[in-house]
Amino acid sequence: MAQQPLKTFNDGHTIPQLGYGLWQVENDRAEEVTQLALDAGYRHIDTAKIYGNETGVGRALASSHVAREDIFVTTKIWNDDQGYDQTLRACEESLERLGLKSVDLLLIHWASIHREKYVQTWEAFIELRRRGLVRSIGVSNFPEQQLREIIEVTGVTPAIHQIELHPYFSQEKLRAVHQELGILTEAWSPLGQGGQLLSDPVITEIAQKHQATPAQVVIAWHLALGNVVIPKSVTPERIVSNFESLQVRLDDADIEAINSLTRADGRIGPDPSHIEF
Template identity: 65%
Template sequence: MTLSPTLTFNDGNTIPQLGYGVWQVEDDVAEKVVFQAFEAGFRHIDTAKIYGNESGVGRAIAGSGLKPEEIFITTKLWNADQGYESTLQAFEESMERLGLETLDMYLIHWLQPKQDKYVDTWKALIELQKRGRVKSIGVSNFTVEGLQRLIDETGVVPAINQIELHPYFSQSELRAFGASKGILTQAWSPLGQGGELLEDAVVAGIAAKHNATPAQLVIAWHLAIGNVVIPKSVTESRIHENYASLDLTLDASDIEAINGLDRSAAGAGRIGPDPAVSDFA
């Protein structure tokens, strides 16, 4: 079985570059599909409090027979829990649901600029890392300005920024800023949404050239440009197909062609909320 390559954080820890996401997966289903993901070869699982499936992920971990050092688990703090003390409490509740004593990575889920609690929240994550409860800390859905403020006010650089990222919305400027600070970029919604990207003629053509599925091609593109990527599927065959993306090698012309699909310059491509203005509990 091909093992996922790992990338190194700015804190010296490592993360499997290919992971498995469980957004919009019900708790009882999460147990089954995470176990299937482990069987397929995935060792990196990404969940969050708001997904409502940390307990299911925890049951899959407990039943997998895998040692803690063999897996990498991420969860995220929800917006309503931002703030120093509330973050510490929410973390303990997530850990109880996951059945873990130590977490590989904890993220602030959204910037929430109007709420303006993310700096105090970040200080709580720093404290959890100092206590040895979390190995690596990072953020999700943060802008350049939000990242810079965390760095300026605490001196601690996030290990990762998990953001919406796919060929139609490649976030090149945000990725470049992260790279300049030693922050890895992780892609959510890596295959786009609604099937449009996977039916794109460019994607389909290159996939056919490699005798691969369009999804495998897009995942391979993420890996090639240095993203951590967490595709989600609840279909066992597709879970295995997604993992097999590791065996696909793209050439420079493939990558250039997929890069050319970006719609950001036209003010389009984004699927989810804009972190710079989104404010929801």
Template identity: 60%
Template sequence: MTTVPTVTFADGHTIPQLGYGVWQVDDAVAADVVEQALRAGYRHIDTAAAYHNEEGVGRAIQAAGVPRDELFVTTKLWNDDQGYESAIAALDASLERLGLDHVDLYLIHWASPQRGTYLDSWKALIELQKQGKATSIGVSNFPVAELEEIIEATGVAPAIHQIELHPYFQQGELRALDAKHEIVTESWSPLGQGGGELEDPVITEIAEKHGVEAGQVIIAWHLANGLVVIPKSVTPERIVSNLAAADLELTADEVDRINGLDRTPEGRQGADPANPGF
């Protein structure tokens, strides 16, 4: 069984460094693939209200029979539900769909600055943590200014910041700000979105040397950089191989070579958090 390392938040709680993401997984499919992931050994599942698959994730959790205290479940507040009271209600709705009495991590999915509600939403998450409905709280897709604003206004820094991050888009400035505030950085779209990383000569050469897949090299690179990473796959073999990347140890030179592939800011493949358009 692969042993996945953990990372400790500033609030004292821990998160498995390698998890299973379910973005763009239909609810009907989620029940099956999440159960597969749990049986393969994953203990960290990342979903969101906007994915419309929390019920499927909940069914998988029940079917797999893994003790609740061994699981780490993340879900997220969608933009339409931002605001103090609506954020409180949104987590209650997510918990009902998941069949849980609390999540281990609740995130604001996007700052969505044009709405002007991210600060009230953050205050709601602080209250939800006090109520025990979210063990830890954090944010996703926050620009520098908005991240600094919520910390200054409340005195509470997010435990984690989930952002687009892959070899061609490494976000050094934002990671440095996270580190300054003792915020763990988590990578979404860790393999890129068809941007070419899986075929990059540096990565394929390292993969061939170790006798592994390119995706495993990239996941191992995230882990070596201290990042939490949540690759997604609905292919049974890939679900297993992604988890096995936790056993792959890259050399310092190999990590440095992949670090050198950064194309920030041109490497962004997803929406711009400063103006996501939704």
């Protein structure tokens, strides 16, 4: 089994760099695929309240042969649970669904700027960490302005920022902000949701060179950049294959070629600056 690299947060804790994401996984399948991921070697599981599968993930954690202390669990507070008291309650409800006393990482799922509650929510995160219900705290889908604001108001910097990031949308500017602030970068939709990206001639040529799959090449690119990355699949073979990306070593020319694929219209998901949900 490939050695699992760790990245260190600004709070001193660590996170496995390659994780298993559960976005769009039905609750009744979550137990099965989470167990498959753990069997394949993943030790980082990423879920969220809005995914509706925390219960299934919790069942997998409870029945797994892997000890709880060896599994890094992330969940997220959804937008309509923002606000100080609501966030405290939502975290406790997530823990109950997961069957856990604490999670390793809690994220604000979106800044949801129009609600004007992201600062209160971050203050609740700080309290949850103080209470020991959460080990590390971070954010997801924050524009730079709101990211800097929560740090300025509270004096507490997120450990990590989970954002849309893939070769067609490499987020170079925001990654530079993270580096400046001491925040790890985590990529969602790291494979660009497949399709066009995985058939891109640049990717397929590098895959042939390394006798790897296109998905493995893209994951290896994320790892080489230092991103924490959480590919999702419900196909057993792909769950294993994605984990084996840890064995792929890209050279500088490969990385530069993939870097060149980014484009202005590469975003797939919503722009955090403009969403109103």
